[in-house]
Amino acid sequence: MKNHPFRLLVADIDGTLLDKNGNISPEDEKALVKVRNSGMHISLCTGRSILASKRVIARLALDGFHIFFDGALVSSPDAKTQIYARPIKKSAVRQIVEYAHEHDLNLEVFSVNTFFVERESRSTEIRRQFFGIEPTIVNLSSIWNRERIIKAGMVTTSAEEVARAEAFIQHFRDILNFSHAMTPAYPGVDFVNILAPGVTKGKALEALASHLGISLSQVIAVGDGSNDIPLLTAVGLAIAMGNAPDEVKAIADHVTSDVDHGGLAAAIHRFLL
Numbered sequence: 001m002k003n004h005p006f007r008l009l010v011a012d013i014d015g016t017l018l019d020k021n022g023n024i025s026p027e028d029e030k031a032l033v034k035v036r037n038s039g040m041h042i043s044l045c046t047g048r049s050i051l052a053s054k055r056v057i058a059r060l061a062l063d064g065f066h067i068f069f070d071g072a073l074v075s076s077p078d079a080k081t082q083i084y085a086r087p088i089k090k091s092a093v094r095q096i097v098e099y100a101h102e103h104d105l106n107l108e109v110f111s112v113n114t115f116f117v118e119r120e121s122r123s124t125e126i127r128r129q130f131f132g133i134e135p136t137i138v139n140l141s142s143i144w145n146r147e148r149i150i151k152a153g154m155v156t157t158s159a160e161e162v163a164r165a166e167a168f169i170q171h172f173r174d175i176l177n178f179s180h181a182m183t184p185a186y187p188g189v190d191f192v193n194i195l196a197p198g199v200t201k202g203k204a205l206e207a208l209a210s211h212l213g214i215s216l217s218q219v220i221a222v223g224d225g226s227n228d229i230p231l232l233t234a235v236g237l238a239i240a241m242g243n244a245p246d247e248v249k250a251i252a253d254h255v256t257s258d259v260d261h262g263g264l265a266a267a268i269h270r271f272l273l
Helices: 026-037 050-060 090-103 122-129 140-146 159-172 201-212 226-232 246-251 263-271
Strands: 008-011 041-044 066-068 073-075 082-085 108-110 115-117 151-156 177-181 190-195 219-223 237-240
Touching: 008 201, 026 041, 026 050, 026 263, 041 050, 041 066, 050 066, 066 201, 073 201, 082 201, 090 140, 090 159, 115 122, 115 140, 122 151, 151 159, 159 190, 177 226, 201 219, 201 226, 219 226, 219 263, 226 237, 226 246, 237 246, 237 263
Parallel strands: 008 041, 008 219, 219 237
Antiparallel strands: 066 073, 073 082, 108 115, 108 151, 151 190, 177 190
């Protein structure tokens, strides 16, 4: 092990840890096992829900706390211990559902353990096939009063859907926060995260580090998406994947190889092992 100041490794999932086929490379897995066995904390930091992250967490045998829903929740994988949560206000959930009905949008809403939609769509197909989560189909009209909604979302797969999502964002930009995520498995598909105001991966990391008694300067983070920028700008050492867009690479301290060539493992070996 190298002599380094870091006590927590934070890694994004899609495009950082998982490739376009949803696989973890053998070299990445081996490197993470070595870090874990050294006693260093490892936390995943993802736009995914807990349900969509469980397979990865179990594969790597990661205990402790992770950042889910693009920073809206910091929790143990079983959701029994939540150290930070920023759900969307009930009034805002009601408004976005009404807007979705008026404009015929496929809105998704997530509680901690359930994925709610009103109908099957390309999005539910992607969630089922790639993320391994089944939708609960309900009328969303009163969901705001029945459930604590952590995150909502839209999935855009065409220019028309992108335009409609942008109109939605402009309509609610004063009362909600938005971020965009992608996965190599679905190039050209944009996952629009709809969050409570102020929610970012960076804010969630602050809560996690405080809980662990670790300063942000002792955190090393690896990511590939624009939604990782608040995370990467908060840590002691920020690493962008080779497949990251230029805006992410520009704020990173180091750019590693891409996800298909063991970029995460290369960064771990360079700075930690």
